[in-house]
Amino acid sequence: GESVGLHLPTLSVQEGDNSIINCAYSNSASDYFIWYKQESGKGPQFIIDIRSNMDKRQGQRVTVLLNKTVKHLSLQIAATQPGDSAVYFCAEFSRVTGGGNKLTFGTGTQLKVEL
């Protein structure tokens, strides 16, 4: 069955360093992935997405890399700031019976930024 999981439950980085959060997925038919950020007490917020026909996409201070060969994607955050402290989820879009899509989330990685 399909699954989306993360390699590390907690990642600690120094302020100003780059952060890399990893995610493995098992549904090779998935054609779209999203990274979400969830701060304490809030709902998830969209960060960046990537389609399966791409291997890299850049946003503001964030980059998502997709390796379909090993079914792995990563989120890179440049110059990590205290405000980046949160739980980060990867999610994949999959087709559902009868049409339409659903989002399957990974378990999340807690990013802690140390001053």
Add this chain to the structure above:
Amino acid sequence: DADVTQTPRNRITKTGKRIMLECSQTKGHDRMYWYRQDPGLGLRLIYYSFDVKDINKGEISDGYSVSRQAQAKFSLSLESAIPNQTALYFCATSGGGMGNNEQFFGPGTRLTVL
């Protein structure tokens, strides 16, 4: 004002009680979703609706029901609450269509079943 709102934000109830969680959105989106989040776990889909006449089960629909009263409203009911339904519940919306997959989440409802 928030685009996706949930009520109540917190609720404590007893086993066997019927509970309804409400979700409203002002984004004009057709698609709405209910998820639950448990400590240390990701979000899991309970039910979703792609328009007012459409209701679909997610991966953990047992013990839950939903009602899509209007495009802007999607409610989740627990007919007879049990302790393992204690969790954080999120409603989300999306516009659907090509290139429009981003989901927008509400602030969550923390439900405790004693």
